[in-house]
Amino acid sequence: MRTGSLRGAAVCGLACVVVGLAACAPPAKEATGEAKKSSTATSATAFGGIDALVAAAKKEGTLNVIALPPDWANYGEVISAFSAKYGVKVVSAQPDADSATEVSTAKNLKGQSTAPDVFDLGKAVAVANTDLYAPYKVQNFDAIPAELKDPAGKWVNDYGGYISIGYDAKKVPAPKTFADLLKPEYKGKVALNGNPTKAGAAFAGVVAASLGNGGSADDVAPGVDYFVKLKKAGNLVPVDPTPATIQSGQTAVVIDWDYNNAGQTKALAGKIDWKSVIPQGAVNGEYYVQAINKDAPHPAAARLWEEFLYSDAGQNLWLKGGARPVRSEEMAKAGSIDKAAYAALPKVSGFPVFLTEAHGMKITDYLNENWQKEMG
Amino acid sequence: MTAAVSTSQDVVVRTRGTRRRTAAAALGTVPFFAFVTLFLLVPTAVVVAEAFLTDAGAPTLDNLRALGSGDIVRALVNSVVLSGVTAGLGAVFGALIAYAVSTASPDGPLRRVVSAGCGVLAQFGGVMLAFAWIATLGLSGLVPTFLRDHLGADVDTSWLYGLSGFVLVYLYFQIPLMVIVFLPSIDGLRPQWREAAESLGGSTWQYWRHVAGPLLAPAFASSALLLFANALSAYATAAALNAQSTFLLPLQIGNAIGSEVVLGRQNVAKALALEMVVLVAVVMVAYAWLQRRAERWLG
Numbered sequence: 001m002r003t004g005s006l007r008g009a010a011v012c013g014l015a016c017v018v019v020g021l022a023a024c025a026p027p028a029k030e031a032t033g034e035a036k037k038s039s040t041a042t043s044a045t046a047f048g049g050i051d052a053l054v055a056a057a058k059k060e061g062t063l064n065v066i067a068l069p070p071d072w073a074n075y076g077e078v079i080s081a082f083s084a085k086y087g088v089k090v091v092s093a094q095p096d097a098d099s100a101t102e103v104s105t106a107k108n109l110k111g112q113s114t115a116p117d118v119f120d121l122g123k124a125v126a127v128a129n130t131d132l133y134a135p136y137k138v139q140n141f142d143a144i145p146a147e148l149k150d151p152a153g154k155w156v157n158d159y160g161g162y163i164s165i166g167y168d169a170k171k172v173p174a175p176k177t178f179a180d181l182l183k184p185e186y187k188g189k190v191a192l193n194g195n196p197t198k199a200g201a202a203f204a205g206v207v208a209a210s211l212g213n214g215g216s217a218d219d220v221a222p223g224v225d226y227f228v229k230l231k232k233a234g235n236l237v238p239v240d241p242t243p244a245t246i247q248s249g250q251t252a253v254v255i256d257w258d259y260n261n262a263g264q265t266k267a268l269a270g271k272i273d274w275k276s277v278i279p280q281g282a283v284n285g286e287y288y289v290q291a292i293n294k295d296a297p298h299p300a301a302a303r304l305w306e307e308f309l310y311s312d313a314g315q316n317l318w319l320k321g322g323a324r325p326v327r328s329e330e331m332a333k334a335g336s337i338d339k340a341a342y343a344a345l346p347k348v349s350g351f352p353v354f355l356t357e358a359h360g361m362k363i364t365d366y367l368n369e370n371w372q373k374e375m376g
Numbered sequence: 377m378t379a380a381v382s383t384s385q386d387v388v389v390r391t392r393g394t395r396r397r398t399a400a401a402a403l404g405t406v407p408f409f410a411f412v413t414l415f416l417l418v419p420t421a422v423v424v425a426e427a428f429l430t431d432a433g434a435p436t437l438d439n440l441r442a443l444g445s446g447d448i449v450r451a452l453v454n455s456v457v458l459s460g461v462t463a464g465l466g467a468v469f470g471a472l473i474a475y476a477v478s479t480a481s482p483d484g485p486l487r488r489v490v491s492a493g494c495g496v497l498a499q500f501g502g503v504m505l506a507f508a509w510i511a512t513l514g515l516s517g518l519v520p521t522f523l524r525d526h527l528g529a530d531v532d533t534s535w536l537y538g539l540s541g542f543v544l545v546y547l548y549f550q551i552p553l554m555v556i557v558f559l560p561s562i563d564g565l566r567p568q569w570r571e572a573a574e575s576l577g578g579s580t581w582q583y584w585r586h587v588a589g590p591l592l593a594p595a596f597a598s599s600a601l602l603l604f605a606n607a608l609s610a611y612a613t614a615a616a617l618n619a620q621s622t623f624l625l626p627l628q629i630g631n632a633i634g635s636e637v638v639l640g641r642q643n644v645a646k647a648l649a650l651e652m653v654v655l656v657a658v659v660m661v662a663y664a665w666l667q668r669r670a671e672r673w674l675g
Contacts, residue, residue, distance in 0.1 A: 099636045122636040188515025195619055200636040237515050238537045239506075240619035248511050364637055372447050375620050376538075 039299035042153065043137045044307065047300070050139065053307065054086060056300035062089045063301040066105060066116040067097040071263045073159055074321025081317060082308050088301050099125035099200070106132060110295050117302035119291045120158065122200040124364075126289035127357060130154055134294040136303055138310040143330050148287060158309060159259070159323035160287030163201075163208035164346055166261030166276040168252040177280045178212040178226060181253060187234050191241040191251035192227070193260065197367050204284050205255040206371075207355065207363060212282025217353050220363040221370075228374050238375075243267055246274065258346050262322025276346055283352040287326060312336045319345075420653070427647040431640050439647035448628055452651065454539060455608055455625040462546040463603035469547075470554020470603075471562075471596060477555070478562040491559065494552035501549040506616035509536060509545050537618045545613060550603050557602060561595035594667055601663050605656055625652055 037046070038056055047053040057063075063082075070076030079090045093114070094101065099122040109115035119126075119133075130150070137153040148157035165175050172189060175181055181190050194202035210216070210223025230236040241251040246264060254261065261276035268274050290309060296302040308314045315325035316338040324345065331337040355363070430436045442448065473490070480486040512518050513533050523529045535541050565588055573583040611626040622628050625648060631638075632645035 098634045100634050100639070100642075104642070124639060125636055128639050188520075192620065195622065195631065197622070197637055198631045198635045203637045234515065234532060234534060236620075238618045238620035239510055239514070240616060244507060245510065250510050250514050250516050252516065368638055372622055376623065 035299065038303070039134065039294070039296065041299070041303060042135050043141075044139055044303070047303075050307065053300060053304055057086060057088055057298075057304040060088070060298040060301045062091060063298055063305055064091050064093065064114060064117045064296075065305075066093045066119070067095065067099070067102045068092055068120060069095045071267055072321070073259050073263075073318050073323035077320070078309070078314065078317045081313070082305060085308070086304060088304070098122075103129050103132065106293050106295070113297045115295060115297050116293055117296040117298050118305055119289075119293060121155075121289045121291065123286060123289060124200070124360060126155055126291065132294060133291040134296070134299070134302075136292050136306060138306050140310045140327065144310070144326055145329075148326050155289045155291040156306075156310070157287035157326045158290040159318045159325045160285055161257040161259045161322070161324055162278050162283050162285045162346070162348060162352065163204050163255065164258035164261050164276040164278050166254045166256060166264055166274055168246065168249070169273040169275045171249060171252040174275065175253070175277065175279070178209050178282055181235060182229060182233055184233075186253055188237060189252040190230060190235045191237045191239060191245070191254050193241055193254060193256040195371075197364075197371050200286070201257050201260065202255075203363070203367070204257070204286055206367065207353075208279065208282045208284035209255075211284055211353055212279055217355055217359045218362065220366050224367070224370055224374055231375065247272055259321055259323035262346075265322075278346045278348050281350040283348055283350045285352045285354050287354075316341065423646045423649045423653070426643050427650045429643055431643060439643045440650075442641075442644045443647055443651055447622070448625075448648070451623055451625050451628045452655075454623050455652075456655070458539060458542055458546065458624065459604045459607040461543055462550045462607045463600050465543075466547055466550030466554050466603045466607075467558075467596065467600040470551045470599075471558050473551065474555045474558045474562050477559060478565075490555065494555040497552035498549055498556055500552075501610055502612035503616045505545060505548060506613050509541075510617065513541075537621075539623070542614065542617065542624075545617060546607050546610065549610075549613075550607060553606060554599055554603060557599045558595065561592055561599075565591065597663055597666065601659060604659060608652060608656065 038060075041047055041053075044050045044053045047056055065079070068075040068079070070079075079092060082088065083090050091114075093116065094105070097105070099119075102116060102119050102121060103125060106116050106119070121129075133154045135150075135153045138156070141149070141153060141156070144156060150156065165178075165181070167175060173185055175186070180186075192202050192205050193199060196202040196206045206223040206227065207215075207217070207220055208223070209226045210220045213222040213226050215222035227236065231238075237251055239245055239250065241254045241256070243264065245251040246254065247268060254264070258276055258278060261274070265274040265276070290306065292299075292302045292306060309318075310327065312331060315327050315331060318325045319328065319338050319341045322345065325331075328337060328342065332342060427439050428435055428437070430438070443452075477487050477490045510517060513520065513536050515533055517533065520531050520533050523531055536544075569587055570583055573587055578586070609626060611630060614624050614627055615630060618627075622631050629645045629648045632641040632648060635641065
């Protein structure tokens, strides 16, 4: 080959790389008749039954999920079980991303084959972005309590939990209430999972602390005061807790969702005796939200994923990860629940409080005004 | 850069036959400029433009107004102090180490160990570095625990999570970076210059004051500027060291972009980024002005 054409080829090659970078991924295939039908289907019936839905999903072959950490609510196993059962490849992007990133990724990648098909969102983000979802009712839709779903099926609560105190049973005495954590035994050991003006889990942690200190769903001030006291006592460690900080003893106590603490117990089994307890009289619960991207590049696979999540098998897999699936009460009555996993959930003592949207906004405003000021 | 300049001069002298070659050479720079456009210019333009838009895309000044809130002003001040102090200390100590290394034999073990070590440490920022410090000096870290258990001394290390702790931690990547970027300049000092100064009766002080100092000053200042920008934009170290506070600008941006709790502040994040761009621009202008003044004094 002559050098001239070699150089030309090199330049062309580089140019292709640049163009490729710009495009990043091929556009999703043009919606043909069938794909269009899939992306507007609001139930399995629209496909002609569940078998036809399975066939359509298999034909698409792939499902894009986002922000699903394998150790979060047992998602690792949920994904592999779904893949094994239906032969649909699951591409899991940015497993550690937050809810806001899920939404912005869906917007940025709109029309591309790598866009997320389904969302698993925190409540505040979910409520603010309902125009991104395709309505779909799974076969078990009627079994889901009415207050935990959108009547049209645009979004459905999926699994939830309560704020718990996780602790290393070998390093610290077992706490029962938030007040216990103010004792000198917990000096320099207590961490909150994130900043409450940013992370949902930390937000709920402050709300729970408020409930345990005379506050209510309407009044989060006692929660902020509690954390100020915790900091002044030198008990609060401001770092972000991870398995590494737990294992090295930097965060021997972590305030987080019970299913996250259950995940730590599993991840650290054999190394650390990680236990968790739901603090007495401070029971704050919340459900996460499941929705289908209305611009999903794999609309049938997305719908089949939802069918799987809300089937008995899918619900029991979440339960195995320590999360409370939305159908748990009904399944417990029907006897289809994984009894061992259900019994292993931390016991709740006190009346559980779930925040309404109005409460959430009021608390957000208060935290926004005061958290940084108080915690410096 | 030099290669490109000489080619363009060649064109002027040579005949038409070589024009095709220059065109091909220019084509070769396309990937570079495409890269810069895609990953530097376009994102900057997007940040600047969207800082003036609402989430819905309507023009607004609210995002800029948000920069005046007490919280963000405090974060700005903290960021400037942290970057300034660590750039200053990092530049001084880094330059001293670089000088010490430059006097060692070029192929000797000291120089090799220090430059390799600095190469690694300069990139050691982020979660690893933060964790190393937390595990050593954190409230339940190795040192405080040892002191408590064996010497009965109760030391409070909560300062590690505040501004003074951040200065200490940041220096761990600032000093090595200074050594790396400043060492070549010191190597550029020829021994003959010193000999010349001495043979003309100059003292060590006079050599540094009138020869080496002025020669190194621009490189020193631009290295310090690089350190400033490096500290200003560091995010991962800060986020891992203190998750509860948003007392630095990058942490404010992280909160504004990724909050699950307070929504619709994405464009405030862009206004914050714009503020940082302006901040670096101001520092660079000041630097250019200083350098011109310096040249005049020296001239």
